[in-house]
Amino acid sequence: MIGNDIVDLNVAFVxxxxxxxxxxxxxxxxxxxxxxxxxxxxxxTVWLLWSMKESAYKINVQQYQDxxxxxxxxxxxxxxxxxxxxxxxxxMYLTESQINNDFIxxxxxxxxxxxxxxxxxxxxxxxYAIQHKQSSVKLMVAVSKKWDLPLKDVRIKKNKIGIPKxxxxxxxLPISFxxxxxxxxxxxxxxx
Amino acid sequence: xxxxELIRSLKKIVKPYVQDEAAFESLSEETNFIxxxxxxxxxxxxxxxxxxxxxxxxxxxxxxxxxxxxxASIDIIAAKLNEK
Numbered sequence: 001m002i003g004n005d006i007v008d009l010n011v012a013f014v015x016x017x018x019x020x021x022x023x024x025x026x027x028x029x030x031x032x033x034x035x036x037x038x039x040x041x042x043x044x045t046v047w048l049l050w051s052m053k054e055s056a057y058k059i060n061v062q063q064y065q066d067x068x069x070x071x072x073x074x075x076x077x078x079x080x081x082x083x084x085x086x087x088x089x090x091x092m093y094l095t096e097s098q099i100n101n102d103f104i105x106x107x108x109x110x111x112x113x114x115x116x117x118x119x120x121x122x123x124x125x126x127x128y129a130i131q132h133k134q135s136s137v138k139l140m141v142a143v144s145k146k147w148d149l150p151l152k153d154v155r156i157k158k159n160k161i162g163i164p165k166x167x168x169x170x171x172x173l174p175i176s177f178x179x180x181x182x183x184x185x186x187x188x189x190x191x192x
Numbered sequence: 193x194x195x196x197e198l199i200r201s202l203k204k205i206v207k208p209y210v211q212d213e214a215a216f217e218s219l220s221e222e223t224n225f226i227x228x229x230x231x232x233x234x235x236x237x238x239x240x241x242x243x244x245x246x247x248x249x250x251x252x253x254x255x256x257x258x259x260x261x262x263x264a265s266i267d268i269i270a271a272k273l274n275e276k
Contacts, residue, residue, distance in 0.1 A: 012234070016235065023238075023241065026241070069256060069260055070253055128212065158227075
């Protein structure tokens with residue numbers, strides 16, 4: 001299983017004011033708040049931790065099929081500039097992030113060295129519907145190429161709790177993947 | 193406060209964060225913030241904070257955990273208002 005999350009840093013800057021009262025304490029543990037406070041670039045640290053939490057949560061929800069919103073219960077530990085850990089109850093997730101001035105993209109996995117196909121890309125338009133469509137198409141093209149499947153038969157459908165699944169026509173494909181988009185950026189990650 | 197009044201206040205709170213206007217127009221108790229309104233999860237935190245300010249209540253972590261739909265939100269707000 002795999003989980004990913006992308007944050008468009010420019011959009012996050014205008015869309016989310018994490019400096020507002022009580023925001024940090026609702027989302028971050030004491031340890032994480034310390035990391036933000038002592039960071040040379042608190043904006044980047046906030047969104048790095050956020051994308052770590054989101055990507056790990058996306059695996060957890062696939063494992064337990066239970067949707068919840070409790071960001072403080074997803075506890076991060078930063079190991080290096082790009083690597084980290086997230087604990088959710090008794091589960092531990094490993095994260096690896098790509099960080100630049102435009103976006104932060106994190107991929108979470110359950111164990112080391114999961115072989116995967118990843119791509120982060122810029123989207124043409126920042127309207128939600130178009131972002132969503134473009135990101136899905138990118139993923140479907142990658143799957144069709146990788147497993148030599150006719151693109152016109154590859155589909156993505158969400159299950160009843162909102163987890164996306166890949167299908168070849170009506171048959172579900174046993175492919176573990178994660179897809180994300182925010183602002184002008186999207187990304188997918190596929191286990192292969 | 194009646195249920196209708198609660199929904200009306202909540203609608204005003206979530207409006208700035210909605211990314212699917214059609215789903216917002218047809219908002220009902222079953223509407224889910226993320227799946228239907230496509231609200232960004234970071235903005236869910238803003239909704240929690242706005243709800244706290246608007247109703248002068250505290251949404252603790254346990255309450256927040258399930259506050260993902262209109263129904264769950266009005267149940268939690270009503271319960272917190274009752275405690276006051």
